[in-house]
Amino acid sequence: MIKLEDVANKAGVSVTTVSRVINRKGYLSDATISKVEKAMQDLHYIPNAAARSLQGKSLKLIGLVFPTIKNIFYAELIEKIEQALFIRGYKAMLATTEHDEQKERDYLALLLSNQVDGIIYGSHNLKAHDYIAIEAPIVAFDRLLTPETTVVSSDNFEGGILATKALINSGSKKIAIFTGNDNTNSPTYLRRDGYLLELERNQLKPHIIKIPSQWTLLRKKVEIKKILENNDFDGVFCTDDLTAILVKDLASNLKKSLNVVGFDGTEFIENYYPNLTTIKQPINDLAELLVDLIIRKIDGDNIDITYQLPVQLHYGID
Amino acid sequence: MIKLEDVANKAGVSVTTVSRVINRKGYLSDATISKVEKAMQDLHYIPNAAARSLQGKSLKLIGLVFPTIKNIFYAELIEKIEQALFIRGYKAMLATTEHDEQKERDYLALLLSNQVDGIIYGSHNLKAHDYIAIEAPIVAFDRLLTPETTVVSSDNFEGGILATKALINSGSKKIAIFTGNDNTNSPTYLRRDGYLLELERNQLKPHIIKIPSQWTLLRKKVEIKKILENNDFDGVFCTDDLTAILVKDLASNLKKSLNVVGFDGTEFIENYYPNLTTIKQPINDLAELLVDLIIRKIDGDNIDITYQLPVQLHYGID
Numbered sequence: 054m055i056k057l058e059d060v061a062n063k064a065g066v067s068v069t070t071v072s073r074v075i076n077r078k079g080y081l082s083d084a085t086i087s088k089v090e091k092a093m094q095d096l097h098y099i100p101n102a103a104a105r106s107l108q109g110k111s112l113k114l115i116g117l118v119f120p121t122i123k124n125i126f127y128a129e130l131i132e133k134i135e136q137a138l139f140i141r142g143y144k145a146m147l148a149t150t151e152h153d154e155q156k157e158r159d160y161l162a163l164l165l166s167n168q169v170d171g172i173i174y175g176s177h178n179l180k181a182h183d184y185i186a187i188e189a190p191i192v193a194f195d196r197l198l199t200p201e202t203t204v205v206s207s208d209n210f211e212g213g214i215l216a217t218k219a220l221i222n223s224g225s226k227k228i229a230i231f232t233g234n235d236n237t238n239s240p241t242y243l244r245r246d247g248y249l250l251e252l253e254r255n256q257l258k259p260h261i262i263k264i265p266s267q268w269t270l271l272r273k274k275v276e277i278k279k280i281l282e283n284n285d286f287d288g289v290f291c292t293d294d295l296t297a298i299l300v301k302d303l304a305s306n307l308k309k310s311l312n313v314v315g316f317d318g319t320e321f322i323e324n325y326y327p328n329l330t331t332i333k334q335p336i337n338d339l340a341e342l343l344v345d346l347i348i349r350k351i352d353g354d355n356i357d358i359t360y361q362l363p364v365q366l367h368y369g370i371d
Numbered sequence: 372m373i374k375l376e377d378v379a380n381k382a383g384v385s386v387t388t389v390s391r392v393i394n395r396k397g398y399l400s401d402a403t404i405s406k407v408e409k410a411m412q413d414l415h416y417i418p419n420a421a422a423r424s425l426q427g428k429s430l431k432l433i434g435l436v437f438p439t440i441k442n443i444f445y446a447e448l449i450e451k452i453e454q455a456l457f458i459r460g461y462k463a464m465l466a467t468t469e470h471d472e473q474k475e476r477d478y479l480a481l482l483l484s485n486q487v488d489g490i491i492y493g494s495h496n497l498k499a500h501d502y503i504a505i506e507a508p509i510v511a512f513d514r515l516l517t518p519e520t521t522v523v524s525s526d527n528f529e530g531g532i533l534a535t536k537a538l539i540n541s542g543s544k545k546i547a548i549f550t551g552n553d554n555t556n557s558p559t560y561l562r563r564d565g566y567l568l569e570l571e572r573n574q575l576k577p578h579i580i581k582i583p584s585q586w587t588l589l590r591k592k593v594e595i596k597k598i599l600e601n602n603d604f605d606g607v608f609c610t611d612d613l614t615a616i617l618v619k620d621l622a623s624n625l626k627k628s629l630n631v632v633g634f635d636g637t638e639f640i641e642n643y644y645p646n647l648t649t650i651k652q653p654i655n656d657l658a659e660l661l662v663d664l665i666i667r668k669i670d671g672d673n674i675d676i677t678y679q680l681p682v683q684l685h686y687g688i689d
Contacts, residue, residue, distance in 0.1 A: 114464070122446045122449065128441050136467065144481075146464050147453055149450050168430050
């Protein structure tokens with residue numbers, strides 16, 4: 054384990070100076086700060102709870118690092134997290150990092166230099182080695198960071214099974230899955246595994262269609278239209294609701310009869326697309342759990358590595 | 372103008388102590404901090420730029436205080452603001468304050484106690500006297516706080532005219548406006564004024580229907596359905612897109628032929644409801660302008676009181 058002394062040696066300064074940089078105390082030149090911060094980053098040093106508590110007058114700030122808030126699922130989750138943090142006396146610092154690895158790293162540096170008390174990570178550009186400092190107060194949502202980082206997620210596997218069962222029950226036989234990128238670092242791939250298992254149980258053939266999340270919406274529309282025209286699927290499981298809406302609309306334009314099941318189940322979808330059948334993630338419970346875990350981690354409590362909350366099949370009303 | 376000495380007198384501490392509270396420097400008891408912060412709030416004292424710059428190692432944090440991010444218009448605006456702040460070396464602290472006056476006041480206190488460098492206000496629970504400290508780095512979006520606070524908004528008046536013209540041009544004669552609460556502290560009421568002027572020019576009778584924003588969506592649906600059943604409107608101008616979608620859907624369920632125009636024009640609406648005609652606010656320009664103004668205000672530059680950006684009529688494609 055990296056100690057304060059190691060950082061001091063690497064930076065060529067005294068232990069007291071390192072401690073003052075961590076706690077932003079007394080006069081410090083910019084050169085000293087950057088020397089010490091570089092050493093901390095190079096060594097993946099995270100100030101421990103005791104060092105942090107020295108800071109005392111902390112703003113009690115939690116970084117929320119997520120790909121985007123323009124996706125309504127993240128918007129609902131993040132709003133709930135922010136509100137739950139506020140009740141517990143913490144403030145939320147928001148960072149949207151879609152396709153921006155460096156920005157994620159910058160926010161990790163804020164944690165290293167003790168400017169935020171903890172981070173809830175819902176983005177996934179970084180590689181595991183970035184997170185090697187496993188003692189830091191980090192809790193991940195739906196992302197596998199390191200084997201030691203706590204991950205909160207919905208029961209994605211069961212969700213995949215439920216969605217596929219719903220399609221089979223409505224009479225579909227040729228059932229495709231429309232899924233985003235293959236994130237082996239995200240437990241969301243379990244949605245596909247659930248789909249595969251349920252098809253196998255029913256001796257049906259899988260059809261895996263990748264819809265990369267970095268495609269623009271216009272491109273997605275064009276590609277999905279082609280896919281629907283060139284195949285005779287009678288059921289599609291989309292691993293997110295917004296894709297499910299597109300597929301439903303395009304199928305209806307093409308006068309194709311198609312059963313569609315989505316995934317996420319936001320308040321927005323329930324209200325504005327009540328006819329979409331979907332797998333509902335327990336957004337409020339996920340938010341409360343993430344907040345509770347990050348605060349317990351900051352307070353030095355032991356928390357488990359994996360927390361999984363159940364999902365529900367929500368039938369659309371036509 | 373309130374001085375450091377006044378705060379010290381009121382709190383019964385030395386000027387040095389007040390300065391240390393502002394800059395979170397040295398040992399301070401919780402009792403001292405809260406005494407000084409209360410005195411600052413009571414006197415509406417804002418540390419000036421010089422006092423702030425003493426802090427030196429500031430996190431460069433801007434509070435974004437908005438009603439919600441679950442409304443896609445706010446989500447797109449806030450994401451863009453956060454990204455523009457990041458490029459300029461600032462971080463975003465998010466607070467959602469819908470119907471929560473106390474929370475807004477709490478974030479204002481962070482500004483008073485110098486824990487954030489500035490605030491962009493998009494919420495509107497507070498009364499003007501809360502903002503009496505006019506020198507603070509505050510920029511408002513679509514909200515009239517005090518006569519001296521800078522307000523950025525779209526050209527709401529022109530938007531109301533354009534929307535009403537579009538309805539008249541599609542042949543509508545009995546045109547209603549569906550609008551939220553009467554916020555005399557928000558320039559969005561100008562949307563209604565534009566509607567009224569354009570009807571008058573065409574010698575048409577106005578029909579103002581209030582859809583309070585605090586109604587749940589279910590209640591909104593029930594009430595809008597009744598309104599559509601009990602009236603024979605042939606055109607409706609909704610002052611936001613989400614209400615416009617509801618009205619369109621409900622009218623189509625009731626087999627009523629109705630022209631609808633919305634307001635906001637997000638990327639989301641353009642992509643997922645391409646058939647909605649709406650007044651497009653320039654979201655990216657609004658975000659860039661808000662960020663530029665708050666940073667200039669922090670840097671001590673003079674900025675104007677009112678900034679208004681043009682809107683565009685966007686035709687839906689059926």
